[in-house]
Amino acid sequence: MSDKEDAPAPAPSPDVTQAWVNLMRAQQRLLALIEHDLKAAGLPGLGWYDVLWELSRAHGGRLRPFEIEERTLLAQYNLSRLIDRLEREGLVERQVFDDDGRGRWVVITEKGRALRSTMWDVYARAIAKHVGARLPDAGAAQLADLLSRLL
Secondary structure, three states: OHHHHHOOOOOOOHHHHHHHHHHHHHHHHHHHHHHHHHHHHOOHHHHHHHHHHHHHHHHHHHHHHHHHHHHHHHHHHHHHHHHHHHHHOOOEEEOEEEEEEOOEEEEHHHHHHHHHHHHHHHHHHHHHHHHHHHOOHHHHHHHHHHHHHHO
């Protein structure tokens, strides 16, 4: 190894550190507010929405569990239990692969599509209320651009 590889990474500047702290606090606060709005409307949480959204966008409305995991922020052990709950509610179905009897597709049902749509109505209003009302469109565009640099 060279000396450069052994050297510790430089500490972030105070501005970078504050940006990180604000980003984490804003994320936690906004997620809590949106979860509250969904709950107040008698709807399940964002984890359900995220899975249903990814399935509704997928070709044929179906994904393999690992594909859902890759597209969401859900850990595999949480995702398995969530898919079980979604299936019990009739929102998704598991279907065997045509070419591999061991593998399964997770497929969104019409009931799942309807729930996702209902959830989006509440979710969209919550985004408008908790983000849009506090951030003008120009500021939102700037924030979106800045955050895209981190992706």
